Amino acid sequence: MTKERPQPAIWDPEFECMHVDALRALQLERLRKVVRRLRNHVPYYRQKMQIVGVTPSDIRTLEDIRKLPFTTKEDLRLCYPYEAFAVPLEKVVRIHASSGTTGKSTVVGYTRKDLDAWTHVVARFLVAGGLTSKDVLHIAFSYGLFTGGFGLHYGAERVGAAVIPVSAGRSERQIQLMKDFGSTALVCTPSYAVYLGELVQTLGVKPQDLKLRVGFFGAEAWSNRIREEIQAKLGLFATDNYGLSEIIGPGVAGECVYQNGMHISEDHFYPELIDPDTCEPADPAKSGELVLTTLTKEAIPLVRYRTRDICTLLPGTCACGRTGVRMSKICGRSDDMLIIRGANVFPSQVEEVLLDVKGTLPHYQIVVSREGALDQLEVRVEVSEEFFFDEMKKLQEMERHIEHKLENVLGIRSAVKLIEPRTLERSEGKAKRVLDLRPKE
Template sequence: MYWNKTYECMPREQLEELQLDRLKKMVNRIFHQVPFYREKFQEMGIDPGVVQSLDDLKRLPFTKKTDLRDNYPYGLFAEPLSKIVRIHASSGTTGKPTVVGYTRNDLAMWSECAARSLVCAGADANSVVQNSYGYGLFTGGLGIHGGAERLGASIIPMSGGNTQKQLMLMRDFGTTHLTCTPSYASFLGEALADAGVDTAKMPLRAGIFGAEPWSENMRRDIEKKLNIKAHDIYGLSEICGPGVAIECQEQEGLHMWEDNFIPEIIDPHTLEALPDGETGELVITTITKEGIPLLRYRTRDITHIIAEPCACGRTHRRIARITGRSDDMLIIRGVNVFPSQIESAMLDIGEIEPHYQLIVRREGTLDTLEIKVELSESLSLNTISELEGIERRLKERIHSIIGISAKIMLVEPKSLPRSEGKAQRVVDLRNI
């Protein structure tokens, strides 16, 4: 099932012609309407005419998150405020937020992408979508909301938090699709079990989860707890929010809506473009945005492009599941460590829950990693040696994946902090 088959299944040659035409117009706009980009081009000795093919994209400058902060609040806008109908901002915890403005056409484009994404997860006009992403400056809530309205689905604008009310509405309103962070989905699954709810008797059939990295093991855990099919969705405030890319029913990567966004993969160290299939940092160029078009935006998200055709019939290339971020990646004893790697290793063990906390310390000149992880509620241990056995297997499994040793601390079920938004997985106590 498709929302907009004409665009979603457009032949690659035709899609790339459309991309090039839109890219040329976008580059011309930012050169003439955004001083920041004009200065960048002039420093490099180039002008908009340099773009004659999609391959010429790599000749253009990057945009970083710091560029948005340095031009706070409206310095990167390509339209006057009189044409900006909505403003969102990032939820950063330090410094000034990144500010993004939307014209009416931008909101229409965003709703279109979000509607396509909902359909990829099996939603239609008869669906009841419980939207448990946060509303407000965060783009998650309103992004999904616009897509559901565009689709004609019934949207429940629940926002995050108030878990007991979430459960009540889920049952009473007949929710078919749940949207929230994967960590909160797992938490809701626990809460339903605690309430004695049989999820098999609920109409809930699919979930659309994003805003934080998660693993295949966590997907299986959520699907088991909620009795649903869990879809990974990708978006970021600077580009537009949720709906940049999503898994279709095949769940073999996330289709990026390439009539609006051009993805690239670069080596985050050399900044050189990498071929399809190689893992690196995702870079996105917006080619239809009016309010704040971004050229080669460095997302810091680590993935690779899947160029092979998808069995669903959509021709837009896919990105693999995000494995982490190049800027919040932990470097421990010279080793790059992503929390999602450790999460996957933990769930392979099978006797623990997907609730954990990584604590990094520096003792003298040596970094240490401690992992607190909850035991499964269903686990019945009779001896200390059984507990030690779980610790040993987990320690060996993590060492085999990340190459360093970690101290394992098994804790009681539900003893670690829960989050109704993005889970706080890492506590870095090093002064670096």
């Protein structure tokens, strides 16, 4: 019972539908300003420029951006907490930080103008995905240092929707609130949306008790298969959106109602696609790592920030009329790719196999460990009622079937382990899909 496609709408036609030539001229003008500001106000980047011997006057065309050094998450960690700021703290009105799961967190600041731009780009993708001022928007992203909650909140208010800042957790209450408040739009991670869809069924809530119409899911990579599942279970029209706190948070890009790639707000963010190994430009139609330059940010301008997200870029005007380049769904990370016994393993490949078993995605976790010199791959699968058989034989057949399919797809053997439901860790609705227990070199 997927909802039909909402009417296409555009929040900011002047920039979203800008003629490409005018857009390139605007980008160049803004790029040159950013480079000058970084050179003048941010010592770490000035040093980087000096090392490669580039000055702001070397940037005469957009292609000249390739002369500039990359910025990495490591750079931002070294700048912890405020060294990457290009403005004094008195100009900063908000601070967020990314989760520090892989080391020190990265801190980002916003000036008043940054917040306004952020609100604006979030409003763009919300409207692109079908949100209107008549909607009641339920936000199940956590509010805090994570940019998701506040980013979506202010963007949706700007559109004029009635925003309910539910935040994360207490899933049964989330569903109760959606029922009681007549929520028509939902914001959360795609994995949490799948979970809510399951819970709706478990609780016996009827689809007509929920008024959901559109959903905006981001903060983690998800496939079109998951989209279909979410749309069917929650009865809404689902769009993907993309962002990262280092660049601004959600709002870098978002899908329109044609669900064919996420429109990058190119007047604010200049995209490049590179080969993550050679750092040379990659063919946009083939996958590469997305590299982003902020064109308008005041507090933390970043040049050529390596997102580590792998995608393709699709140029050309979309059916909706937007002219900005579209990025595909994220199909992996240039750094979360697991190398197991010499094979490259993307969690998304495991996900595809698991989806094929019953047409629905179980909660799962990929565990990589080492026994002696040999890497071991274990895939833990939560046995929900959809994956449960009363007969031992069938359960074991299912285990072997998944193992066989995984070997076909990944090229290496794995052990599938069936585990009880709700035993895998979930934090803020963001599933922890990979557990790498191998000793670090």
